[in-house]
Amino acid sequence: MTCPDELLTLYEQMVLIRRTEKAAHDLFLQGLVKGTTHLAAGHEAIAVGASAALRDDDYVFATYRGHHHAMARGATPEECLAELMSRATGLCGAKGGSMHLTKASANMLGSYAIVGAHLPMAVGAAWSAKMRGTGQLAVAFFGDGATNIGAFHEALNLAAVWKLPVLFVCENNLYMEYTPIADVTAVPRPAADRAPAYGIPGEVVDGNDVVSVREAVARLARRARAGDGPAVLEAETYRHFGHSRADPAAYRPAEEVERWLKHDPLDIARGRLVEAGVPEETLTAADERAQAAVRQAIEAAKNAPPPDPREAFTDVWADGGAAWRT
DSSP states (O other), X not given: OOOHHHHHHHHHHHHHHHHHHHHHHHHHHTTOSOSOOOOOTTOXXXXXXXXXXXXXXXXXXXXXXXXXXXXXXXXXXXXXXXXHTTOTTSTTTTSSOGGGOOBGGGTEEEEESSTTTHHHHHHHHHXXXXXXXOOOOEEEEEEGGGGGXXXXXXXXXXXXXXXXXEEEEEEEOSEETTEEGGGSOSSSSXXXXXXXXXXXXXXXXXXXXXXXXXXXXXXXXXXXXXIIOOEEEEEEOOOSSOSSXXXXXXXXXXXXXXHHHTTOHHHHHHHHHHHTTOOHHHHHHHHHHHHHHHHHHHHHHHHSOOOOGGGGGSSSSTTSOOOOOO
């Protein structure tokens, strides 16, 4: 069980992510963030709950909607906002931008814009861990739309055949970009219902409850580390904004949006803390710490220098060079 002190830490982390993404939105309106972004507001409990159940050396792979996963694995608000603002101090030195946040030093091995492309990569990381006997786990986070991509099925099949220590976590927010997943998928649970076809467990969890996510991931992680192979976890959630910054999400029914906004991950965690006897002033202090951290990150990112153009030719190859090879 998650004790109040642990839950308070998870709550503050979710608040920090939510405020960082709000800052990204505001900075775009000010002309300081270029290009599109895919905000994860509403998905925070999945990233934070899962990360809390993992080891520091476990591998994490995310999609282009990956701000929350980068921060859950240790990326700071300043690193993320500086990356979105194309500053030298950005998480990827201004080379990745919003859709490719990566923190390899924490084994957060990338956010991928090609739908489903990272699922086989997670399988490869899990295979490597199994061969080396490290006890590490690979976790691939993906959206419901990826379940209709061939790479999803290929990854599940190979992971099952080799009994690899990998978890496939679907962030089911009901929409594959602009299309309701239910309109184009033959089964009600696009991820969990397909897992049995590959002989692996498929579970469903409330993706907006950080405690439920943590407990589910911890249980499946223990199973995988024990050599029992992969599993699929379908986390039901909802994005607070459209698919991307250019999407007003007018296709979503108003009553559906209202219902899900009342099931906010932050509100659920805060309610659990209140029930556990945590004083309101303690929760307010956590909110204020997160707000102050993001304010400082905004100013630091604004004042950071632009990247040196010569850096464009570094990190092209494993040795850090850029010379063409055949």
